[in-house]
Amino acid sequence: MRFSFGQRMVVYLTLLAGLILAVMPMSAGLQAWRPEWALMIVIYWVIALPHRVNIGTCFVIGLATDVLLGSHLGIHAAAYSFIGFIFANHYKRVRNFSLSQQGLFILVMVMVERSIVYLVEYYVNNAQMTSSYFFPALSSAVIWPWLFLLMRKIRRRFGVV
Template sequence: MTSVFAQRVTIFMALLLGLVLSVIPMSSGLSAWRPEWALMILLYWVLALPHRLNIGSCFVVGIAMDILMGSTLGIHAAAYALVGYVVARHYQRVRNFSLSQQAFFILVLAVVERSVVYLIEYYLNNAALQLHYFLPAISTAIMWPWLFLLLRKYRRRFGVV
C-alpha cells in the first residue's frame, strides 16, 4: 500500500503526460488525427477512481488544456466538466462494458466534447467548422482499449486505489 501522496503524484504524472501528448508537435498529415490524450487519460481516472477525480478535476484539466492550446479560457474546461459528469454519473455501468463498448462510449463522449468546444468557439469567435474537426474523436476511440489496459497496469503497478 503506497501513501496517499504517492498515489496523487502517480495520477498527476499520468495527467501531465496526457497534456504533453496533446501539444507535442506532429506532422501536418497526422495532426488532424491526434487523439484527445488528456481527455482519454482523464476519463480513465474518473472511471477508475471516481472518489478521487471528479467534475472539479475535469474542470482544472480543462483549464490547463485551454492554457496550453491558447484557446479562450474555459472552453475546454466546460466541455471536460460536462463529459466528466457523464462518466462520473454512470461509472458503475461503464465499468461493466466490454472494451469495444467502452471505445464506442468514448467515441460518443469525444464527439460531445468536440461539439461543445466548437459551439462555444462559434458563438464567441465565429469559428468555421472544417471537415477534419471530428477526426480526433475516431482516433480517440481507436486508442481507448490500449490506453485503458496500459493505465490499468500502471495503476496496479503503483498501487493507486
C-alpha cells in the same frame, strides 16, 4: 483508506503526460487525427477512482488544456466538466462495458466534447468547421482500449486505490 502522496503523484503524472501529448508536435498529415489525450486520461481516472478524481479534476485539466492550446479560457474546462459529470454518474455501467463498447462510448463523448468546443468557438470567434474536425473522436475511440489497459497496468503497478 488514505490516498498517499505516491498514489497522488502517479495520477498527477499521468494527467501531466496527457497534457504533454496534447501539445506534442506532430506531422501535418497526422495533426488532424490527434486523439484527445488529456480527456481520455482524466476519463480513465474518473472511471477507476470516482471517489478521488471527479468533476473538479476534469475542470482543472480542461483549464490547463485551454492554456496550452491557447483557446478562450474555460471552453475546454466546461466541456471536460460536462463529460466528467456523465462518466462520474455512470462509472459503474462503463466499468461493465467491454473495451470495444467503451471505445464506442468514448467516440460519442469525444464528439460531444468537440461539439461543445466548436459551438462556443463559433459564437465567440465565428469559427468555421472543417471536414476533419471530428477525426480526433475516431482516433480516440481506436486508441482507447490500449490506453485503458496501459493505465490499468500503471494503476495496479503503483497500487493506486
